[in-house]
Amino acid sequence: MRSPRHPRRTAAALTGAVVLTLGLTACSGDRDSAADNGDLRIVASTAVWGSIARQVVDDAKDDGSTLDVTVDTVLSGTDDDPHEYEATARDIAKIRDADVVVGNGAGYDNWLTDNAADGAEIITADQVTAGHDHGDHGDHGGDDHGDDHGHAETNPHVWFNLMLVQHFADHLAQYLHSVDDSFPDRATGVSEDLGKVTDRLKKLPEANAVLTEPVAADLLDGTKVRDVTPAGYAHATLAESEPSAADISAARDLITDGTATVLITNAQAQSPAASQLSQAAEDKGLDKKHAVINVNETPDNGQSYFDYLGNTVSALEKATGSTDGDAAK
Template identity: 35%
Template structure:
């Protein structure tokens, strides 16, 4: 079974991109930093685009490949404009961990010598290790009657990349602070005259992230061990920081994320979390839905369980810090803070 990831893109050969260069420009009108212009940055999503802009300010020209929250990532195809932006980039930012492997494909096809910054690598999180909300004891503690079918199905997938690692590192607050520092270092290498500005911007971003972390820690003080559920592990790292324990059958969330069918037994186990009053909230990925997730959402609604919508892209008009503040506020409200 293949990990569900962001879209496989239609990548133009490098030669084709070069032919188009006479009649097309980068998606953000990027310029060559070696000629004294802004540093050209291409990011896989607007989450990383916003952080790059926060660190670089007017000294960077950022193109985010996927930026519209209403876009369906699974049907997205790159065009000549995007491929050309990659070919001209000084810096490329990807999530990594199998989430946006199309970026590597585009970089290879473009022949660019851009520096590629991988957020998973920068985070220091181990792709070979699991994260707390997938621990077997968490499921046992919150759902004593979690069925053997669900457990067997989860065991069957233990050797899959997704089961071993939550690639949604953009919900890991300390990881994004590290990313900002890595961006400042790279921008300062490309534009040495403004290195201090990049460093100061990254530090200011880090201060805001520290405030968000403090809020998450406060929630943990009051709700450590509280059982929660999600349709996909998008907010997993934020839940970990809050001490919240995901009890969703792994076979369910994995199938939803990978676009696979959910077995009736696993779906039944998931629905019982709500009908039996075993969870305090449901995090629902607004960007993807299926008949199974709609049934789960209805079960939560019928049971009076708070539903917290989450996304993988920045909502329109919000920056990274405001986005995560909204997530923290929504979770806090759902928990009755």
Template identity: 30%
Template sequence: MTSRRRAASTALAGLAATAVALTACGTGEQAAPGADDKIKVVASTSVWGSVVQAVGGDAVEVESIVSDPSADPHSYESTPQDAAKVTDAHLVVFNGGGYDEFIEQILGSGNQKPTVEAVKDEHEGEQNGHEGHGDQPAAPEEHGHEGHGDQPAAPEEHGHEGHDHSVNEHVWYDLHVVHEVADQVATELGKLQPAKAEQFRQAAGQFEAEVGALEGKVGEIAAANQGKPVIVTEPVAHYLVEAAGLQDVTPQSFVKAIEAETDPSAAAVAEIQNAINAKQAVAVIYNPQTESPVTRNVRTAAEQNQIQVVEMTETLPEGKTYVQWMDTQIAALQNALNQNR
């Protein structure tokens, strides 16, 4: 959801298309790695840790702070051990946008080092910034994802009709963003070990080719299911739903309650239950990591009405890479939609 960690008035300018804002600062408290040393990278979640591993390979040692498949990163509270890991890292990769605010807080307490941030709140960067992170310009306002094939540029605002999704931090479901993060990781690793810069660049290219194949599958879904209605228990997969050409018809009253971190009112619950009972959606996209009695009831109602339920989560299942995980979820969505042809 989009405001679990911060008031919704904090605007993330052009979030999905902004993709990556990179802040490079001094070497901080950790000396640069030697040519034969592993580069120590801390990632906020296993999602970004997997991206780093794909690019860095055997040259990196990746520590993902939130890696429990059942954990909710929104509510994670960091420990002194986490701060120590960040201090010891050569590079920190995190989501940004307030999603993994614990990383931002650790960095803001004097842990100056190279970082890759998937989302950059331009307003926050202007006001707060991580001092010492360099004088990088704010992310540009126009982002057409040039070079990523014939995909249309992402719109500046990603709100479904009647829904406020202008602040949606789940950018790992925007495959263009993941491309950009891989590129930036390769760049930063190459700075830390210049002799391996080309190796990192090639690995990033291979990873991006795999992500491109995922984009092709999403394009197939869009071509066959344009405009089909879905209901979501939380907008975790907002960007994927959008890229797949699906229409999010979740009742606005329910969405607003979820995004405000409040229990939906009886009227809001009744509205979503009525939508499901009337079979207004062909699938329900369900996030088990933010499960509550209300969302469980939504799932039960969907199953009783023979509406397909597709699970989409916030972190990787154990033993899965980012590409494997996303491929499984995209396939599940495609299979669910095929059931309703």
């Protein structure tokens, strides 16, 4: 049986030994449930979260769920930078018509959560915060994350934090289960796929990487690939500003002197600093060793999250000389 709509909630997924708390504060809202009159509509901010939501729904349908769910995505390609995106009137209408809105949080896609209807369920991988000032709140990964990289700021690109992805998928499944108990209350398919990726990451050999953008930083946590990006450079890119000449020079020196053997860049947000580091990597011959990796903030058109994630891991395997490669999938 389908239950009445739950009031608005926001999922704050926590890492480490902290248990995800699902008893969250509610805001008022009496919007009618579309689940009582046909499809339950999910709208996602980007293709990452739309793809994960769609997998949760498709896996549940394969397991016999009778809940009718549609998933729509606002930013489905690589043409727009979600950081800077401003929702159009059509986007806002789509978002306000959703029963459930799903996204990133961490100030990354406030244009989604700010426009959700009062009665909509809000599920995000990280806390919904104000704006893009990433230095105003603590690191969601705890002390270990800060120690590994030497950066105190929060990285909003949480789709490469696989624990947060798991929490997000499970929270969505639990909510949909509360609407219709034929829907499984755990995202077991997502869990299995994340487990395969984690196994591949654990097999990566030792290497040092410089990141022109922090997009893939969380993916390196727990691996033998060290993020050696200078703290000043990383701080500037997390604050969405151009690093100083000294910070760029420090990062470039790590490439030219051979300390960094991998460069991870983001062609979707190419900056003058990133161009300088890419040129240094080319001069060093890293491109010929497949050790210059491009990781966009969003999957290509039609690409699923796990294809996007798998391709990134494959690039890391090739760049670091891993002998497992795609055979580890």
